[in-house]
Each structure stands twice: as C-alpha cells, then as structure tokens.
Amino acid sequence: SDFKKIEGKEILSNPVSQDILAKIELSKKQFLEAKEIEKTSNAKKQFIDKQRAIAQDSLNQELQRMEKSHEEFTPRNAFAKYVSSINATNTEIFWDQFDYLHAKISLARDARDSVLKQGGTFSDAMKQYVLYAKMPKIEMQNIVRELNIKHNLAQEDIQANFDVNGKLPRYENDIEAPCYGCNEKISKVKLDSSQSVPITRVVFEPKPTQITELKDSLSDLQNQFLKSKNIIEQKKMVFEMNEIIKHIHELK
Numbered sequence: 001s002d003f004k005k006i007e008g009k010e011i012l013s014n015p016v017s018q019d020i021l022a023k024i025e026l027s028k029k030q031f032l033e034a035k036e037i038e039k040t041s042n043a044k045k046q047f048i049d050k051q052r053a054i055a056q057d058s059l060n061q062e063l064q065r066m067e068k069s070h071e072e073f074t075p076r077n078a079f080a081k082y083v084s085s086i087n088a089t090n091t092e093i094f095w096d097q098f099d100y101l102h103a104k105i106s107l108a109r110d111a112r113d114s115v116l117k118q119g120g121t122f123s124d125a126m127k128q129y130v131l132y133a134k135m136p137k138i139e140m141q142n143i144v145r146e147l148n149i150k151h152n153l154a155q156e157d158i159q160a161n162f163d164v165n166g167k168l169p170r171y172e173n174d175i176e177a178p179c180y181g182c183n184e185k186i187s188k189v190k191l192d193s194s195q196s197v198p199i200t201r202v203v204f205e206p207k208p209t210q211i212t213e214l215k216d217s218l219s220d221l222q223n224q225f226l227k228s229k230n231i232i233e234q235k236k237m238v239f240e241m242n243e244i245i246k247h248i249h250e251l252k
Contacts, residue, residue: 075102093151100143100226101135107234108133132238138245141166142215143222164211164252211251218244 071077079098083091108129115125145162148154161168161180171177218241225237 093147096147104133136245138248142218146219211248214244214248
C-alpha cells in the first residue's frame with residue numbers, strides 16, 4: 001500500500017498530521033461558534049416574535065375599542081341612519097344600491113390585497129382595485145333603472161324609450177314626438193292663429209338594436225351580481241360587465 005500509518009508521538013512530529021489536526025480543531029471551533037450564533041439568533045427571534053405578538057394583541061384590542069366607539073360610523077350603520085330619515089316605502093331601493101356598490105368595493109379590496117400579498121407593487125394593486133370598483137356612467141344608469149323597475153318606481157316599457165345616454169329621442173317638431181306611456185288613443189292638436197288641426201297619433205315602437213341587447217345583458221348580470229354571494233362568481237361578472245360596457249361605448 002502507498003499509505004503509511006502514523007501513530008503515537010509520530011503524529012505530533014509529522015507536518016501533514018499537524019496540519020490535519022489543526023484544521024479539525026478549527027472546524028470544531030467554527031462549528032461551536034456557529035451553534036452559539038444560532039442559539040443567540042434563535043433567542044433573539046423568540047424575543048422579537050414574543051414582542052410582535054404582544055404588539056399585535058395590543059393593536060387588536062385598540063382596534064376593537066375604536067370599532068366599538070365608531071360603530072355608528074361604519075358604512076352600513078351610517079347608511080342605515082341616512083335611510084331611516086327617508087320615506088319608509090322607498091328604503092329597499094336604497095339598500096339595493098348600497099349592497100351593489102358595497103359588493104364592488106369589497107371585491108376591489110380583496111383584489112388589491114391579493115396583489116400585495118403576492119408581492120405585487122402598490123401601483124399594480126390599485127389597478128386591480130380600480131378594475132373592480134369603478135362604475136362607468138352606463139353601469140350606474142343601468143342599475144338605477146333596473147332597481148327602479150324592480151321596486152315599482154318606474155315602468156319597464158317607459159324606461160325602454162331612453163337611449164344609452166339616459167335621454168329620450170329628440171324631435172325637431174314636438175308634434176311628431178310620441179306620447180310615452182299613453183294608454184288611451186289620443187291625437188295631438190296643432191294650434192295656430194286661425195285654426196286647430198287634429199294630428200294623427202304617433203305610436204313609438206323602439207326597434208331592438210345591438211346596444212339594447214347589450215344593455216339587457218348588462219341588466220341580467222347586474223341582477224345576478226346583487227343576488228350572488230360567491231366572490232369568484234362576482235369577480236367573473238364584473239369582468240363580463242366591463243366588457244359589455246366597453247362594447248356599448250364603442251357602438252355609441
């Protein structure tokens with residue numbers, strides 16, 4: 001064999017052996033130092049964790065105290081106080097409006113917090129917030145229209161006459177304008193200085209258009225959104241509503 005066995009006092013006089021022994025001792029020393037550092041680090045971590053737990057507990061208690069002292073100012077309670085001052089026959093429509101907007105804000109907060117928890121930037125988080133919380137004019141007009149119909153504060157056939165901007169069709173000659181909501185057969189009369197001339201009744205029959213179909217789809221989604229309690233389904237509905245509103249804007 002090419003290996004020579006070194007034993008006893010020879011180990012102490014052999015340079016190679018001495019070098020190996022020195023390295024072993026150094027490794028032992030480094031290991032013990034590392035263990036001591038780890039022990040100290042663990043002790044510090046435990047101390048910090050304990051202090052954090054104490055601070056969190058103190059914060060939770062303070063938040064509970066603040067919530068209790070400001071309970072009447074929470075969105076729902078503050079709105080309830082406002083609604084209580086309104087004619088009791090109309091309160092349900094206000095609560096539907098509140099629930100619709102509150103659901104959108106809740107989704108927006110959830111989307112924002114999800115981005116931040118995943119390490120996203122504040123800018124990206126706020127983009128997600130706006131995506132769910134925004135309410136374009138078309139969406140606002142449509143949900144108000146649907147809720148008015150739902151609570152018998154408006155007639156669906158009359159509301160169908162309004163265009164995407166919430167306006168009735170314009171006529172240069174008022175005599176040619178239809179009588180919206182008229183149930184009886186009537187004729188309009190044009191008066192001038194010399195005579196009264198009966199004018200044949202104009203019946204207004206709005207024709208279905210692509211925008212009308214899109215608005216109907218938007219209404220269906222908004223009604224489903226109000227009824228749903230499933231966050232995932234609601235988020236999907238918001239995406240679909242945003243797409244419909246985008247198409248309506250393109251067709252205007």
